[in-house]
Amino acid sequence: LGPISNRSTMEVAYLYTKVRAEFGKDIKFEDSAPETLESILPNDEFEKDYVQRNPSISEFDTTPDMSESECNTERLVTKSTSMRHMEGGWPKDVDPSEMSDMQRYRKKAEKDEEYKTAMKLLGPMIGRCMKQNNTINIYEEYFDGVQADHSSEPPSAKGLAVFRDPNDVKRTATSINWHPEGPATNGKIAVAYSILNFQDQRFMNDAQMPVSSYIWDIMNPNTPDIELLPPSPLCCLRFNAKSTDTLVGGSYNGLVSFYDLRKPNAPEKQCMPHETSVIEKSHHDPVYDVFWISSKTGNQCASVSTDGQMMWWDTRRLGEPTDVLNLATDSKGGGMTLGGSSMEYNQEAGPTKYLVGTEQGIVLAINLRNKKSNNGITVYDSGPGKHHGPIYSIQRNPTHNKFFMTVGDWTARIWVEDLKTPIMTTKYHSSYLTSGCWSPTRAGVFYVTRMDGVVDIWDYFYRQNEVAYSHKVGEDALSTISVQGNMQSGGRLVAVGDVNGTVSLLEVCDSLASQQPNEKMAINGMFERETKQEKNLELRERDLKRQRAAEEEASKKEAAEKKDGKDEKMEELLRKVDADFLAMIKEAEDDESKASEGADLGGDEK
Incomplete structure (x- = not known):
């Protein structure tokens, strides 16, 4: 209903009074009985002032009406063409080989008015083409070789991709190895998957253990690039730097397999072993690490296992190893045999030098040139300096090769070849460490993985008592880590694997990847200073031992000189x-x- 005329309406008012003394007091609400203030009865006289309106609908909206439309314009296809004009276009009566005929025709054409008009029209076109050729290339690097200072940049890392194990059974990513050519030309990683739990309940009822390992392309994290099908699950896998299409892997049952990705007549995206060792002449425990070694043909490799043996192989004939070394502390039989859990080989440190980390926490240095002395094995500190558990990773510093790092128990320790005790040790982490590696581009940066899913990045050029940056990868325990690059380039891409077979690709900031000014000299000076200090402590301890031995000998001599021994x-x-x-x-x-x-x-x- 709507009004059609205005009349005086009744005004309803209620006067509320309050004493001045009650101003400012707190308001108190209380329940009260209902009270009628005013009652207005219906009046039929007002009915004639209103008429009934037909029902109408009105919509109100505060948002302006908008519409969206799209259309396809005609596509312009462009094509770049070029032409090289050597000689031609002369009339039939002009011989191009006769210079006089050409000059006569050219003078005649230059006097023509159409020629002058055509040249005027060609001038702007040629000028525009010349300007295009001289346009500045905005993508050109004008300051090659100039190093930017990233030392003030706070350390950080971000995730780029995640590679999940396609197999339904949860397996551990036991090893990650980058393609030697790098991501610029061939961004691939080889990941070995295996279940290292002894007598896993999932396979106690004759269930088949999955054996596949994969090679991933970092640009395609959804599906693996190549599937490797070994006879037993792989525990380690490594590309050949000389022939990048070949790999060698160590299996859970002790076999060593050789793969050639160029093998013809192979199923699509699948690769079977080209050669496999014989189980009777292989390791008796899982092969935890394998390395390609320096050779003329590039076909030789070395493997280490917890069965206490180190074997050398020729991938062209894997029927039997070319050499076998027993990892014993004493070659004469008086010591104990140690099981190898990790290995390091760097040709720059020496083609005959190897480093082996054992499951007893002791470091072994092997030099094949000194086989006359304990088969070339040097045993490092087996007392307070050794790890409290297996050494999961051992690697030389890429810049200063005589220094190397070991990762085990709750610490990472730095050693030097000349001393049998560690020169530097990190603080004890809150979680157990599972793997670690040096940065290939920075001499003072190294990475360690923990069982609580965190990657710790240490920067000794910045500080030595605290972690420079910690990155939470996930809730699952991490198992392995690998950083892409070499001393010349790389260092930004980090691949981290966990116990569920997930490989996370991280990218660290420039301050953690780019070499800082004077970093090599500073890190070398720090390592040498710690080495000198450790040598002085060792000499001091040796002098104290000699002094105590002399005192004991003197007391014994004095007791012997006494009459009747009283x-x-x-x-x-x-x-x-x-x-x-x-x-x-x-x-x-x-x-x-x-x-x-x-x-x-x-x-x-x-």
């Missing part, structure tokens, strides 16, 4: 006892003589 204190005590005994006897004799004299005097008086 101690001086005992001699003095015996002399005192003898003197007291003689004094007592003398006193008793005196008393007895006095008593006899008294008896004689009494007899005389009677």
